[in-house]
Amino acid sequence: MQQVIEYLKQNQSRFVEELCQYVRFASVSAQPRHHSDLQRCAQWLVKHCRAIGLDARVCPTAGHPIVLAKTRPSRKASGHRPRILVYGHYDVQPPEPFDLWESPPFEPRIQGRSLFARGASDNKGQNLAHLKAVEAYLSTGTDLPCDLVFVIEGEEEVGSKSLGAFLKTHRKELACDAVVISDTGMPTPKHPALTYALRGIAAFEVIVHGPSRDLHSGIFGGTVDNPAMALCQLIGKLRDRNGRVAIPGFYDDVKPLSAFERKQFKRLPFQESEYRRFLGVPKLFGEKGFTPIEQRSARPTLEINGLTSGYQGEGSKTIVPSWARVKLTARLVPDQDPKKVVKLVREHIRKLCPPSARLEIKCGHGAEPYIVSPDSPQAQAALNALRRSFDCEPVLIREGGSIPIVNEFKKILRADALMLGLALPDDNAHSPNEKFDLGCFAKGQAMSAYLWQELATACSR
Numbered sequence: 001m002q003q004v005i006e007y008l009k010q011n012q013s014r015f016v017e018e019l020c021q022y023v024r025f026a027s028v029s030a031q032p033r034h035h036s037d038l039q040r041c042a043q044w045l046v047k048h049c050r051a052i053g054l055d056a057r058v059c060p061t062a063g064h065p066i067v068l069a070k071t072r073p074s075r076k077a078s079g080h081r082p083r084i085l086v087y088g089h090y091d092v093q094p095p096e097p098f099d100l101w102e103s104p105p106f107e108p109r110i111q112g113r114s115l116f117a118r119g120a121s122d123n124k125g126q127n128l129a130h131l132k133a134v135e136a137y138l139s140t141g142t143d144l145p146c147d148l149v150f151v152i153e154g155e156e157e158v159g160s161k162s163l164g165a166f167l168k169t170h171r172k173e174l175a176c177d178a179v180v181i182s183d184t185g186m187p188t189p190k191h192p193a194l195t196y197a198l199r200g201i202a203a204f205e206v207i208v209h210g211p212s213r214d215l216h217s218g219i220f221g222g223t224v225d226n227p228a229m230a231l232c233q234l235i236g237k238l239r240d241r242n243g244r245v246a247i248p249g250f251y252d253d254v255k256p257l258s259a260f261e262r263k264q265f266k267r268l269p270f271q272e273s274e275y276r277r278f279l280g281v282p283k284l285f286g287e288k289g290f291t292p293i294e295q296r297s298a299r300p301t302l303e304i305n306g307l308t309s310g311y312q313g314e315g316s317k318t319i320v321p322s323w324a325r326v327k328l329t330a331r332l333v334p335d336q337d338p339k340k341v342v343k344l345v346r347e348h349i350r351k352l353c354p355p356s357a358r359l360e361i362k363c364g365h366g367a368e369p370y371i372v373s374p375d376s377p378q379a380q381a382a383l384n385a386l387r388r389s390f391d392c393e394p395v396l397i398r399e400g401g402s403i404p405i406v407n408e409f410k411k412i413l414r415a416d417a418l419m420l421g422l423a424l425p426d427d428n429a430h431s432p433n434e435k436f437d438l439g440c441f442a443k444g445q446a447m448s449a450y451l452w453q454e455l456a457t458a459c460s461r
Contacts, residue, residue, distance in 0.1 A: 001453070003140040008132065008445045015132050015445070016115065016438060018048070020108040022090075022124045023117040029064055029091035029158045038064045038154050041090050045152060052135035054150070059170075061162035064091060064154030068170075071134065071148045082146040082459035084452070085176040085415065087405070088127025088183065089156035092119035093430045100432035113438045120436035122429040126182040126422045127152055129441055133448035145456035149174060156183075160405045167412040177459040178378050179409045180451065182444065184399055184421030187269050189439060192386040192447070194379060195419035197298070197371040197398040198406060200332035202341050203364030206349060207325045208234070208357045214310070214319040221320050225356035228309035231324040234352045238302055243287040243295075245302045245330075247348045250341065255334040255371075257298055264374075264396045265293045297398035301331045302345075331400065338366040367404040372416045377461055381454035382418045389447035420447065 008015075025041035028034040042058050042065045049056035049069040056069035067090065074081070095105035095118045103109040105118040115125070130150070137144050151174065153163055167174060186193040210227035211220075240246045270293055276284055286295035295301075309324035311317035330341055346361050353359040372379060374396050386394035399419070406417045422444040428434045 001142070001449075004133075004136040004142050004449050005446060007136040007140050008442070008449065011132075011136075012438075012442055015128075016110070016441070019115060019120070019125055019128055019436075019441070020117075022048075022128060023108050023115075023119050024106055025090075026095075026106045027091050027119065027154065028094050029155050030094055035064075038091060042067050042154060045090055049131065049150070052131065053138040054134065056150075059166065061155075061166060063158075063162045066154065066162070066166055067150070067152040068173075069150040069152075071138075071144060073147070074143065082178075082456045083176045084146055084148055084455055084459075085174060085179045085409075085413070086127070086130050086148060086150045087179060087181045087409070087417075088130070088150070088152045089123045089154065090119075090127070090152055091154045091157050092122065092124070093157050095432070097432065102433055105432075105434075110438075114435040115438060115441075116433055116435045118434050120434055121423040121427040122434065123156070123183050125436040125441055126444065129422060129444035130180070130182065130448045132445045133452070136445070136449060137452075145453050146459070148452070149176065156405070160408075163405055164408050164412070167408060171412060174413060176413060176415050178455060179406075179413070179415050179417040180455075181403075181406065181417050181419050182422055183403070184419045185423035185425060185427070186421055186440075187395065187397070187425065189390070189424070189437065189443070190392050191267075191269060192390040192392070192394045192443075193397045193421065194374065194382050194386065194394060195397050195399045195421060196374045196379060197334065198369060198403050198419075199297070199300075199398075199400055200336065200338055200367045200369035201402040202330045202332060202338045202345070202366045204328045204330075204342070204345060205325065205362040205364065206231070206235075206328065207323055207360040207362070208353065209323050209360060210357055211320065211322050214322050217318045217320050224320060225354060226320050227324040227357055228321055230354055230357045231307075231309065231326060234349065235304065235307075235326055235328075237352055238348075243285060245300065247302070247344055249344045250300065250302075253335045253337065253340070254300060257294065261298070261374075261396070262294070265291065265298075267395055268293055268397065297400040298333060300333050300336060303329055303331070305329055331402070332369050334369045334371045336369060338368055342366070367402045368407050370403070370406045370410070370417070372418070376416070377458040378416060378418060378455060381458035382420055382451065384454045385447050385451035386420065388450045389443050420451070422447075 027041040054069040108117040208227040208231040306327040310321035
């Protein structure tokens, strides 16, 4: 194993240059003009995987291609060998607005210990770290204790539309004991993290219809209900003064935080005053009885994402608008069922709508919450790998966002996902001047190298 770690240390400058090659591809999945860039990026990735000793191929989909790479069967292996699937994505977010970048987004720039470029941390640097760990094993002739399969897709930033069908079609080829995903983050380099839970989501659009057309507010105002006013009164009743969602049954299935989890959250670095300044708010607000860390990652919410009605231009236009619209999303936690929550929200909103208006509710995307026991052998193996590579005690965190693909792996492959993110909070994912900490890049490679040993042992029990 020492040979593997030494190989990683000795080749860091080359690895950084290869990451620079990787991020030069403008693989923006949301913009059709970058279709050829995505194709070329996938081909580069396949070539790179083959160069380090993996069997790799481009798998066409209805959208952008998926790169599939596998370790070759071990001649020394006998009996069952654990098999681990590593997931990542080579597509990136649009770089706009360009004027806020300090250097061109697809021309990598190294400043201090950071590499600046679109996709550096989300997600090219993170998935390349795992590939470099495999290279270290293969190049030093060190036996891998498990078989590995890499699935690196090109549509994560546009909803992973082709991934579910790909997993079903290749279910037998992708059968595994665990899934490793490095597409999240850690609080600081001194707090490497295992993300063991994700919130789910349910989206809605609520439209209150009033008169058949906008009306003169002087001539007709006072005789018809104003849809904008009715909608505001309606949504104002969806939350109480203590920050709790005021929908009957909303909290019925919420799995309470354990004393162990709340103790772990207290280990996380957090200064309320710094957090408040970072957000630019005069005072924090959240569900009473919970800390900000718990509120943003482990408690359900109902948020207004957009609200519009009537005239929005310069000056005034004295009308009673014909409609008002609000976009809502509920973030869900274990064991909430999105379908049940959708039903509860719809029923309650219908009761709140006055008879003087007509209600329309459109349901959008949804995803179930996800959780893996932090006490499981696989989770403990991941924590051991973090401990060995970062040389400090790792932390357990929940992610407030939703990653629907994690549930796809669980449903289709019947394997739990271990989320071992290498990004830092200030890496500007999805924003101008995205970067990746090169120290995290190097330690992430070591973490990956240790992880195969730890997981092989855990999966063989």
